[in-house]
Structure formats: C-alpha cells, structure tokens
Amino acid sequence: MKIFFVILLLGHGLIHLMGFAKGYELASLTQLKIPISRRAGLLWLGAAVLYTAAGLMFALSVESWWAPCIPALILSQALIIRSWSDAKFGTVANIIVLVPLVIAVMNALPSGYRNTYRREVQQSLARIASRPVVREEDLGRLPGIVRRYLRIVGVIGKPAPRNVRSRWEGQMRRDIDGKWMDIRAEQYDFFDAPERMFYIESSIFGIPFDGLHIYRSGSATMKIKVASLIQVADAKGPEMNHGETVTLFNDMCLLAPATLISDSIRWDSLAPSAVRATFTTSGITIRAELYFNELGELNGFHSEDRYQSTDGVVYNKYGWSTPVGRYRDFGGVRAASYGEAIWHTPRGDFAYAKFNLREIETDCVEYK
Numbered sequence: 001m002k003i004f005f006v007i008l009l010l011g012h013g014l015i016h017l018m019g020f021a022k023g024y025e026l027a028s029l030t031q032l033k034i035p036i037s038r039r040a041g042l043l044w045l046g047a048a049v050l051y052t053a054a055g056l057m058f059a060l061s062v063e064s065w066w067a068p069c070i071p072a073l074i075l076s077q078a079l080i081i082r083s084w085s086d087a088k089f090g091t092v093a094n095i096i097v098l099v100p101l102v103i104a105v106m107n108a109l110p111s112g113y114r115n116t117y118r119r120e121v122q123q124s125l126a127r128i129a130s131r132p133v134v135r136e137e138d139l140g141r142l143p144g145i146v147r148r149y150l151r152i153v154g155v156i157g158k159p160a161p162r163n164v165r166s167r168w169e170g171q172m173r174r175d176i177d178g179k180w181m182d183i184r185a186e187q188y189d190f191f192d193a194p195e196r197m198f199y200i201e202s203s204i205f206g207i208p209f210d211g212l213h214i215y216r217s218g219s220a221t222m223k224i225k226v227a228s229l230i231q232v233a234d235a236k237g238p239e240m241n242h243g244e245t246v247t248l249f250n251d252m253c254l255l256a257p258a259t260l261i262s263d264s265i266r267w268d269s270l271a272p273s274a275v276r277a278t279f280t281t282s283g284i285t286i287r288a289e290l291y292f293n294e295l296g297e298l299n300g301f302h303s304e305d306r307y308q309s310t311d312g313v314v315y316n317k318y319g320w321s322t323p324v325g326r327y328r329d330f331g332g333v334r335a336a337s338y339g340e341a342i343w344h345t346p347r348g349d350f351a352y353a354k355f356n357l358r359e360i361e362t363d364c365v366e367y368k
Contacts, residue, residue: 005100006059012093013051013072019044019079019087034083047076063114066104073097103208106228113212113225117199120214121188122367124163129192131159131363138261143269146260148296153327153334155258161362163190164255170355172202174310176347185355188364189251191259193217194281196248213244218282220244222312235312243306246286249279250301250322253290254336255360257298297327298336308343319344330360 021027023041036044050072057065077094080087107114134155139147150156165188171180187198198213204226211224211233220240224233252259266278273292278285291300306320320343324336341353361368 002058006055008093008096009051009055009058009069012076012090012097013048013055015090016044016048016051016076016079019083020048032083032086034086036083040079040082043075043079047072047079050075063104063108066101066108069097069101070105073101100208103228107210112228113210113223114199117186117197117212118367120197120216124188124190124193124195124197125364125367127190127192129162131162133157133159134258134261141267142261143267143275145269145273145292145296146267146275146290149292149298150257150260152296153257154332158258159363160191160258160261161256162192163188163362163364164251165359165361165364165368166255166357167359168355169358170353172200172353174352176345176350180354183353187213187251189248189255191252191256194248196244196251215244215248218245218284222309233310233312235309239307239309239315239317240312242284242286245279245281245284246288246303246306246320248281249277249286249288250303252279253277253288253298253301254322254324254339256362297325299323299325308345316345330357333360333362335360 018029018032019036020041022029022032023036023038023044050068054065054069054072057068073094076090080090080094106112109115134150134157136156139150142150166186168183168185168187170183170185172183173180181202181204183200183202185198185200187196189196194215196213196215200211202209207227209224209226209232210228211222213222214220218241220236220243222233222235222240223231225231264280268276268278270276270289275290276287277290278287286303286305288301288303288305290298291302293299300321300323302319302321304317304319306318307315308318309315320341322339322341324339326336326338327334328337335357337357339355339357340351341355343350343352
C-alpha cells in the first residue's frame with residue numbers, strides 16, 4: 001500500500017510537468033488543446049515540485065509529508081479546473097490522495113493519538129529518579145530460579161532501570177477465526193512511578209487505525225480510532241485497571257527484570273522451574289505464574305487476572321499467557337526477541353498477537 005501511494009504521489013507530480021513544458025514550449029504536446037501561459041506553466045511546475053516533495057517524504061516515513069501535499073492538491077485541482085477538458089482525469093488522482101491526506105492531518109492535530117502518546121511520555125520523562133545498582137545480595141529474597149534468570153540476563157552490577165522504551169513489529173487479530181493484521185507498536189514503561197504508554201498502528205483492508213493505551217497511578221485506558229476519525233473503542237474502568245496492572249508486571253518480567261527485586265512482589269515457589277508472583281501497586285494486587293526453561297530463561301507467563309474486551313464495554317475474565325523465546329542482546333540488554341499473547345477461552349486457546357522485538361533502550365531521558 002505504501003509503495004502504491006508513493007508511486008501515485010510521484011507519478012501525479014511528474015504529470016504536472018506537462019503543463020510546465022507546454023507553457024514554456026519545451027515540448028510539442030498536441031494532446032493538450034487549451035493554451036497555457038508561462039505564468040500558468042510555473043504554477044504547474046510548482047504543483048509538480050510539491051507533489052514530488054510529498055512523495056519523497058512519505059517514502060522516507062517523514063510524518064509531516066502532508067505539509068507540502070496540501071498546497072500541492074489545492075494548486076493541482078485549481079489548474080485542472082482551468083484546463084478541464086485536457087486534465088479532468090487528474091481529479092481522480094487528487095481524490096485518492098485526499099483520503100490519506102485527511103487522515104495524516106487528523107493525526108497531526110494535538111488530539112491525535114500519536115501526539116497524545118508523545119506528550120504523555122515526555123511528561124513522565126521529565127521526572128528525575130535515583131537508579132540504585134543491583135547487587136548480588138539484592139537477589140537473596142528471590143526464589144532460586146528467578147535469581148538464575150536475573151544473572152543470565154545480566155542485571156548484576158548495573159543500575160535498575162527507571163524506564164524502558166521498546167519498539168515492536170508483528171501481527172494481531174480480533175477473534176479466533178480472524179485474519180492476521182501487520183502491526184507496528186512502541187511503548188514506554190516507567191518504574192519509579194509505575195506507568196505504561198503503548199501506541200500501535202495497523203490497517204484493515206487498507207484503512208489505517210491506531211490505538212493508545214495509557215496506564216498511570218493504577219488507572220488505565222484503551223482507545224482505538226479507524227482512519228483517525230472514528231473511535232471504535234474507549235475502554236476504562238476497574239477491569240482495565242486490573243488487567244493493565246498484569247500487563248505492566250509482564251513488561252517488568254520481560255523487559256526490565258531488574259525490577260523483580262522490588263518489595264512490591266511476593267514470591268512462592270511452585271516447582272524447580274516455576275514460581276508464582278503476587279504484585280501490588282496503586283492498591284491493585286495481581287498474580288501470575290512464571291515458567292523457565294532448562295537454560296534458566298523466562299519462557300512463559302500466565303495470569304488469571306486479565307480481562308478481554310474488544311469494545312471497552314463487555315469484559316470477559318480469561319486466562320492470559322505470553323510464551324516468549326529467542327533471547328538475544330540488544331545493546332547490553334538481553335531479552336526475548338519473540339513473544340505471543342494468548343487468551344484461554346471456553347472455545348479454546350486464542351493467540352491474538354505475535355510480537356518481534358526490534359529495539360529496546362533503558363533509562364531514556366528524551367522522547368525518540
């Protein structure tokens with residue numbers, strides 16, 4: 001879809017050069033019957049340059065590609081109307097461009113989810129907190145398999161992270177028989193005051209949608225918009241608060257295992273390679289089981305304290321698990337690079353997400 005739109009912008013821009021060429025008599029264009037003055041020729045050139053700039057910016061994923069595209073479209077359509085019999089079919093291209101252009105402009109507004117996400121992250125990044133170094137003796141109260149896991153991922157002798165930024169690519173689906181959709185996601189977790197901001201982008205039948213999760217002080221929301229215009233989910237309330245506390249703890253286990261030395265976690269051993277954790281924050285208590293492989297790596301997380309909802313109105317309390325694997329080094333941070341999210345429903349196990357970790361960074365001081 002992106003390639004098609006880039007070709008459309010660049011191709012549509014190049015076609016405008018015909019008007020410039022006719023106005024300056026640079027080529028014999030017999031198919032253009034209506035005379036074009038040199039002044040009008042410069043306007044055709046301007047539309048070509050603006051559309052080309054928009055196309056190149058879009059190809060390079062520059063968010064502000066819409067800035068040159070707006071005057072390009074307005075100028076293009078005005079010139080097409082003046083030369084209607086010759087250029088009327090250019091209106092079709094402008095209409096196609098108009099749809100993603102409107103979406104991009106809506107995203108750029110302060111109320112857009114991307115900008116809301118950025119503001120929330122920057123607000124939390126502004127805090128300053130101490131970062132105590134994790135020592136071997138700090139692991140003393142943990143079950144043996146958890147101590148082994150923390151040593152394997154290399155937390156000893158390093159400061160406990162204040163925050164973690166991660167970026168993901170993967171697939172998601174809405175129901176057990178649904179079609180997988182490619183997704184891109186980014187999140188920031190904060191541990192000095194437990195918070196989680198999660199932003200996701202995808203598309204359905206070529207129509208983009210984005211979603212925003214905010215968890216702060218034990219209060220969580222989930223919002224989803226289609227085409228940046230139509231809100232299809234606005235979840236909040238005690239079920240969301242409880243469920244997102246589970247998600248936060250899941251992130252602590254997988255992305256910032258040094259935080260597992262916290263006094264807010266109570267541990268119970270279930271087996272040599274399995275433990276139960278009871279985590280309390282902001283007056284909310286959740287429980288989860290953690291499972292480890294023969295290498296001592298965390299490869300499974302399960303909780304009965306999360307709620308499934310597709311619309312933010314109806315909630316179902318199902319078991320939730322995240323099997324993970326493919327551990328590798330991310331610039332000094334060792335973490336699982338692949339994971340799935342699974343609901344355990346009466347109809348059977350429903351894997352609704354597959355994630356590949358692309359980037360991870362700890363103790364960020366500015367938004368990236």
